[in-house]
Amino acid sequence: MAPIPETNPAVYAQYQTKWSELPSTEDAWVARAQEVAKVLAQDAAQRDQENRSPRAEVALLKYSGLLKLLGPKKYGGGEQPWSVGYKAIREVAKADGSIGMLLGYHLLWSTTANVVGTPEQADRTHQLIITNNYFVGGAVNPRDSDLKITADGDHIVFSGNKFFNTGGVVSDLTVLEGVLDGTQDHIFALVKTDQPGIQFAHNWHNIGLRLTESGGVKIDNVRAPWTDALGWDASTKQPREDTLKIAFATLLLPTIQLVFSNFYLGIALGSLEFASKYTTTATRAWPFGGDNKESATDEFYILERYGNFFAHLRAAEALADRAGDQISGLYARYSSDKAVLTPRERGEVAEWVASVKIVTTDVGLRVTSGVFEVTGSRATASKVGLDRFWRDIRVHTLHDPVAYKNREVGRYALLNEVPEPSWYT
Incomplete structure (x- = not known):
């Protein structure tokens, strides 16, 4: 299907300079989320009915700094705990459920390496996401067949289809997850979204959460270096034998x-x-x-x-x-x-x-x-x-x-x- 029309980030250009500094306290972060909600509430019903791809709304999240809320301060993040992230999600969702959902998924996917990756991978991923102010989507739907992963030298290659992905069309990075061929081992990796091997179906036409771009995606020979296989040892090409992790x-x-x-x-x-x-x-x-x-x-x-x-x-x-x-x-x-x-x-x-x-x-x-x-x-x-x-x-x-x-x-x-x-x- 052809892509649907996108909203224009220029409508929120004034907020790029208004929110030039990140909040520094929990109350200030919640207040920033409330400010974003106030902006979104002005035309939330109209945007829902127009059902355009939320390019502008993601830009607004970027301008607000909310995408950086959980990231380490050394790279320009807010370094807040998840308890604050949850409150920010809630505030944005009060005005626009779709954008609250996109913020929530981004905060999860942007910190995936914290949970399933090595400390070095988590640090490197945060630096990439925060310094570029990237928005992260995910093509991880357990109800579908797993993506197939094959090893190719210093790289792994993802292929397959997902009936649902969230925010992918408007994302800078996409989290992929699959099973390594010949094993039962799962691998997560973050890859650039804008590449020929990631092909969106543009088929999200549901009754609700219309601005989440949650439709299908085909993953066709998308490559990632072994060093980006979260929680895996790139030299041995084996999952880390660390039961505590x-x-x-x-x-x-x-x-x-x-x-x-x-x-x-x-x-x-x-x-x-x-x-x-x-x-x-x-x-x-x-x-x-x-x-x-x-x-x-x-x-x-x-x-x-x-x-x-x-x-x-x-x-x-x-x-x-x-x-x-x-x-x-x-x-x-x-x-x-x-x-x-x-x-x-x-x-x-x-x-x-x-x-x-x-x-x-x-x-x-x-x-x-x-x-x-x-x-x-x-x-x-x-x-x-x-x-x-x-x-x-x-x-x-x-x-x-x-x-x-x-x-x-x-x-x-x-x-x-x-x-x-x-x-x-």
């Missing part, structure tokens, strides 16, 4: 699952904020209830619903922050090769993350659909754009069935079992 590498999945939950939460919070403004300015009181009110904001059922939604979102936010602190704690304690991360410690944190996933899925779907009950029938007009919140959260909450998270947490609560690491746990 392998245990640490399993943190990749809880980390990204909590990324998901935070943009779910951001979308739900954004829908309530958006609906609140609509209710206070446009919703009319119901004149046939026998207890007539002059204003919709005096209606008992409207106040009751907003109170209930707000309370549940407040609880979900507290739970998400607690899990973010748990993830950050593990990274702080076990990021060196000498540290020992036990399966039990990893599993305990995975259950915090699973709990957040369950709660944010449930409350997110309930709030984003329920806000129509307190805004009224006129709020369903396309020009209002309230529907995009539900469409966005509905699409991604199907990523992996939440029923399995409920079962997983059930086994933990009932039998004190922690889950085995998997592509989704």
